[in-house]
Amino acid sequence: MEDPKDDPTVNPRPAPSPLLPAIDATAYGRLPAPASHTAAELDTLLGLLTAQRRPALDSVTIGHSRDDASRAAATAFADAWLATGHTVLAVVDWPEQAASWLRPAHRLTDPGPDAFVIAAAPLGWAQLARRLAHSTPWRPDRTFGFASLAEPAATALAGDGVLDGVRGASPDGSTWRIEHGWTDTFPPPVPGAAR
Numbered sequence: 001m002e003d004p005k006d007d008p009t010v011n012p013r014p015a016p017s018p019l020l021p022a023i024d025a026t027a028y029g030r031l032p033a034p035a036s037h038t039a040a041e042l043d044t045l046l047g048l049l050t051a052q053r054r055p056a057l058d059s060v061t062i063g064h065s066r067d068d069a070s071r072a073a074a075t076a077f078a079d080a081w082l083a084t085g086h087t088v089l090a091v092v093d094w095p096e097q098a099a100s101w102l103r104p105a106h107r108l109t110d111p112g113p114d115a116f117v118i119a120a121a122p123l124g125w126a127q128l129a130r131r132l133a134h135s136t137p138w139r140p141d142r143t144f145g146f147a148s149l150a151e152p153a154a155t156a157l158a159g160d161g162v163l164d165g166v167r168g169a170s171p172d173g174s175t176w177r178i179e180h181g182w183t184d185t186f187p188p189p190v191p192g193a194a195r
Helices: 039-050 068-083 102-109 122-135 152-158
Strands: 059-065 087-094 115-119 143-145 167-169 175-179 182-186
Touching: 039 068, 039 115, 039 143, 039 167, 059 068, 059 102, 059 122, 068 087, 068 115, 087 102, 102 122, 122 152, 152 182
Parallel strands: 059 087, 059 115, 115 143, 143 167
Antiparallel strands: 167 175, 175 182
């Protein structure tokens, strides 16, 4: 007879912790700090969110880490998004290290936005994404970001499949999308070319 403690219906195993083990956080060495955003990057990011969608996206929450480049990118996006007549429900920041990541995860998702826009350092983003996936209704396919989110180490640290569907813009105006743990990049549109 099977031991009842091994039966998952009698004694369910807890889900693995969303917290990134300290050893993993240092596995990739020092990760690059976010660079200042460019006008092309901001324009492309706005274009990704305003591309013909059914239903159209209106409300966003914006998340950013506390470094100067991420803060400036988040502010620039908020100003541009509001200028187009859309809605910013919340702007949420977080430190690079946090005890559980639960508070910023809930602040980002609780307003129930149409989409999420992120400007962040790779390590903090990976840790927050793990918490978002574990504890909230967040969906990566509704998440858009600045170039620092495309850092391969962030994708690996977030965990298998956590960031699949996240897309964003690069400094040159090109776009990227994370799928199956890989980041695919797409060139910027050629000026004057038919879309």
